[in-house]
Amino acid sequence: MRSNAEDLTTRARIRDAAIGLFGREGFVRATVRAVAAAAGVSPGLVIHHFGSKDGLRYACDQHVLAQTATQGREKSDPESTGQLLRDYLNHPDQYLDEIAYIRRVLIDESEAGDAFFDAVVRQTQDIIHAGIEAGTIRKFDDVRSTAVVIASNSLSILLLGRHLSRTLGTVGLEPHGIGPDLLRQLTLPALEIYTHGFYTDSRFLDAARDALQQDNTSGGREHAL
Amino acid sequence: MRSNAEDLTTRARIRDAAIGLFGREGFVRATVRAVAAAAGVSPGLVIHHFGSKDGLRYACDQHVLAQTATQGREKSDPESTGQLLRDYLNHPDQYLDEIAYIRRVLIDESEAGDAFFDAVVRQTQDIIHAGIEAGTIRKFDDVRSTAVVIASNSLSILLLGRHLSRTLGTVGLEPHGIGPDLLRQLTLPALEIYTHGFYTDSRFLDAARDALQQDNTSGGREHAL
């Protein structure tokens, strides 16, 4: 399912080299010359194929987005989600560049990042709806906000991977890579919170509910913007 | 508690301008000339005071770190945590530069980011321990990992603020700023998960536990690194 062979178009080779460098170094740090060198090509050719560095970025965005879109399809059922995860755990370094690129795209403001995040939220929302019907997931008043919270929590290990494996002492594949060890160590604590909760009772929830209620009734917003 | 007056050392003015620009534009994009202009000063003077652009970054790191350290002290009890939050909600734009800077520092690999993340984890751990003793927080087998998960979840809204307010339609203060509206909308869903859980029963938790158990006993790591 992956074009790891060396028989790629020069254009594709440049694009892949750029995805790797943009993800690893960031868009600004990764120079056109570095991309060209990584692809074994002259700097001029990069511009020749993509018009400009921004054009190259756009092409990378589109490619990574398309790649993840095909992977993300039909993973609304927990079955294939687990399969996808198992797939990643067995060949983590194959997705490394892509993941690093997505991380960067989520951080810098870009339309590709917006699209990706929205897709994740949408899929999470679908999963929650399906889970509620199946009885495996609790009924939430505000499914959309809940999905956003869950998506945000899930993506945090993508964004903070470096710090997570650093403080937990697990071996990370790269500066910001997420190793199998890390996922293994975080799975149970996260699932424990997601099944039994974090607090022992609804004290905090009730307090917050009261505070927000009071905030609403007391003549609207008191926090000037 | 804040030196918003104009009677600052030139050095401090440059530093503050740099914190703002580094947070807003990132370290690479923010040029020495831009910092100098923002501080109303010549580029040469910036170097004169901080030796180099990296020296300036170091000074910014130290300053922000010290600033947040004094704020983070003695907030292990929920009382002052709420106070801190209320303080932020009433004057969000005052902390804007600092928050944007911390966001950047967490993302780029830097020792300051490491220190900050570790501090957050440490404080979360303290809170959990205290909560367990007080009976408000569930007893967790692995408090450290749990603290890492909670900290990661919490920081995700700092890192993804832009996307959160974008998809939720709340008004954000800046590209990546976190507005009061956003916090208000996320509080209840997050607390609901934290008190009642996300799943209805321990099916997923048990399955994961079994899978990990089996993974351990089956001759060690099967995922080559």
Place this chain on the structure above:
DNA sequence: TCATAGACTAAACAGCTGTTCAACCGGGAT
């Protein structure tokens, strides 16, 4: 066989980058 188009390169270009340097200014110490 020749012409043409596109892939590709080496060199050069202008602009911006961090940094240096010589000079200047103002005020406190001698």
Place this chain on the structure above:
DNA sequence: ATCCCGGTTGAACAGCTGTTTAGTCTATGA
């Protein structure tokens, strides 16, 4: 009154940046 030193500036520097240009090579179609 003089010295002097830190804060400050403007101009300059070398290096790197994205991009352009002129030109070479190679395959393909007429």
